[in-house]
Amino acid sequence: MDTIVSPPRGSKQPTKKPTVLSEAIVEIVSDSGEGAQKCGQSLGAISAKMGNGVWTVEIIPAEIQPPARSRAGASGIRVRIGSETVTNMGDHAQLVVAFNEQVPYGRIEQRAYKPGTHLLIEDKWRNDPTEKIRQEYTEAIEQFKVLGADVIEIPMEEECLKVVKNAKKGKNMWVLGMLSYIYSRDLEKAQQQIRRIFRKKSDQIIQDNINLLMSGFAWAEANLDLHFEIPAIETDQEMLVMNGNEAISFGVMAAGIDVCSMYPITPATSASHHLAEHMEAVGGLVHQAEDEIAAIGFAIGSSYAGKTAVTITSGPGIALKTEFIGLAVMAEVPLVIVDVQRGGPSTGLPTKVEQGDLLSVLFGDPGDAPKVVIAPSTIEECFHFVILARKLAESFRTPVFVLTDANLATGVSAFPRPKVSEDWFASPIDQSDWEEGVRPYEWAQETGLSQRPIPGMKGGMYTLTGLAHDEESHVAYDPAINQRAAEARSRKIAALQLSLKEPKVFGADSGDLLLVGWGSTRGAIEEAVATARSEGLDVSSLHLRFMSPLEPGIKEIMQRFKKVVCVELNYSDTVGRPLIGDHNRRFSQLAFYLRGNTLIDIDSYSNVFGQPLSPIRIYNMVKRMFDQYHAQLKAAKS
Amino acid sequence: MIGIRADLTEQDLPEVYYSIQDYSSSNARWCPGCGDHAILTAVQKLCREKQLPPEKTVFVSGIGCSSRFPHYMKTYGFHGLHGRAFPVAEGVKFRRPDLDVFVVTGDGDCCSIGAGHWVHAVRYNMYMVALLFDNEIYGLTKKQTSPTSPKGTFSNTHPKGSVLPPLNPIQSTLGFANVSFVAQTADWHPAHLYATIKKAHEHPGFSFVRILQRCPVWMNHGFSQAVAKDNSVTLLDHANGIELDPQVRKSFKQVIQHDPSDILKAREYAELEDSLPLGLFYQNTEAERYDEYGAHNLHMPVKERLSELNGLLDRYAI
Structure with a gap:
């Protein structure tokens, strides 16, 4: 089974030289259920195995089964592949594969593409029996061209039918083959990946999918001019690839936590799903409670009885759990609470990212309820912070919050495999x-x-x-x-x-501008800072991992900069909008918190589009600030 | 050690013998005449009778007059949130099968703010005793209508009399899935009260006991008919029911033979209106128990856990 099937050689240009890239952003979008995500995850896994840095993020429609060929129903995945470590989803896509011509629209609205983006579209709709669809198709193709996309029509279904009878299943693996050629992916690793994802299926299905992969590769080689290479840096270190919720789940198991008590809520549930599947074999159990309140009450009961416990939820769940959180503070019950944040308030944006729970977690209880709040900034930290949280909960006899968000939950990246320690399983207390x-x-x-x-x-x-x-x-x-x-x-x-130690500044220790962030935005902020610094802008960034207590020395760091701006994903007023001025503007949550803590006039830059922050947005904000600053200086001089 | 029985004969006692004092903490701060005192006495007596090690016994309560109960026991206790005693007790029991768990709750705690948990506590059927102290009124917050207040009850929230018919906790519990033990007793029948709590404690599952409990301050007329008139109480009696001394049994003027395995009859008797039924309505020792699931993979050796975890991580390795 492990022999490589050589791809049939194309007729046109048998040996094209690939263009070397330092990174590429690829999106695969389709109707729900067409396998775009599996295709992208596979591309990510293959790339990670080749030693590339990878970040994947799912594009999720709000409905379970949205209508076919609808703009809002686009389902898919973005894969960012780099020569070095990739820490965020990046900016504009370099290449997009669309299974129909409607699904790219939603992504265009979200400014995911730019002029020059290669847009590879399934061409079967051009000859669809329904006239309306044919018309929509040709109109869309024209529109995309006007918008500046490099549109390439691809006979996906036609080519798949040469290999299998039903192209509906398997088109995604044909696309994986095509992308494997375009980005010079290792075909042996691609085949291994197919065997892995279809390991529960029959040999025939595995062979069909491998044939589709090879067919996609061969067709691309024979017919496309797109051919790139993203050199990888070889590493001896053993790596793991997973998303943030899986990392949370592994953290729970590695921390030797005995009870996970939960109630289903998006986007936290997949962490509990993973635990439900595996925790029992590692010696713990998941309890699905009748509601959010019962979930934390049960966890507190377990912890009171000397068993380590975690409850995993999202914002609306935290709102319901608040009274019990106060009890855990008051009665000093150790407990790990994972909050995978989503857009709020109320039901808000269940599948989208927001860092909107900081203040409610810190101050949501009546009375004074000090507790520990930590926020992982990478998928790797999602794993380690749960272990840290358990330790802090017991040492300080307190509930400990781990604040992640939808961006970390669904983002996939590779990190060095941690060595699981026996000590992590230690019983919480000496029972003599x-x-x-x-x-x-x-x-x-x-x-x-x-x-x-x-x-x-x-x-x-x-x-x-x-x-x-x-x-x-x-x-x-x-x-x-x-x-x-x-x-x-x-x-x-x-x-x-x-x-705790003083946090490290990214960039320079002092200067004109300091961006302060927390949680999942670190990769995007640091990437923007690196770009800005390479252009001579004196900007640095500080990323906080401890929200309560704050790490020491933060105020002193801030005082070394002329201006400090908190960059985060929650709402803040923009001065100049109707009714809003310096006298009444409401700051973003971290800014609000740090202003009170440091008495420094911290500014904020934030939004609630429900999308992860992209480096370019942050870069543009920084650039704008410097432009305004220079303009002010100039005006002052003249 | 040697003890002396009531009839002055000698009795061998174990090395450690727990007396009532070993289960009593500070003086109970309930109002004089409150039915809760009688329940505390019955429970302490049960602990001594069963020689429950105080360190292995946990009383979990919510909020309300009844829920002060754990403070008056010298065992482990958890005086938590209003309405949330059940989830806490379930969490305590889930991975600690060695602990004896009691839940103490009131009519507001159990049947109003915590009603959702009540439904599921019955369904989980974990090995524990739930004592519902039902005085048909809110006490600690000073006389508001409770879900079990009879229609027309004058209270601070319904000064012209409450407008809805009350909820019947026995009838409700008998309707919940996986119900396994439902009994009713009263604070003014100490022998029946004790015998009922004892039967509940011996039941392998979730035993729900509604205790009709008088509040002399806010509901002094509550159950007054039942207390005053013999024929306004009916004893549900059966060989498999609550074990009573024949003398005590005789004190009940109305007795119905009721087989506690008959849930349909139990539901019928739950709705008796003229005469309050006391006794065991229903018992099923075969119902599925969630605490057995909770304890099924305890004490896994650390090496085995590590190796499972590492095997799982292998699947995510590249």
């Missing part, structure tokens, strides 16, 4: 008898830290309560107790801050 005389909340004077008894420990019996309580967990009737307890809980966060 409770030391006589020690109270269940024996708050250390300076740090507020205390050990917790768990059921089963002789001598540790106490009643946990959400009421204000003293060191014995007795209900506080003396007003001084509440003040003392609140201080203890707050000091734990300060104690954690002491152990």
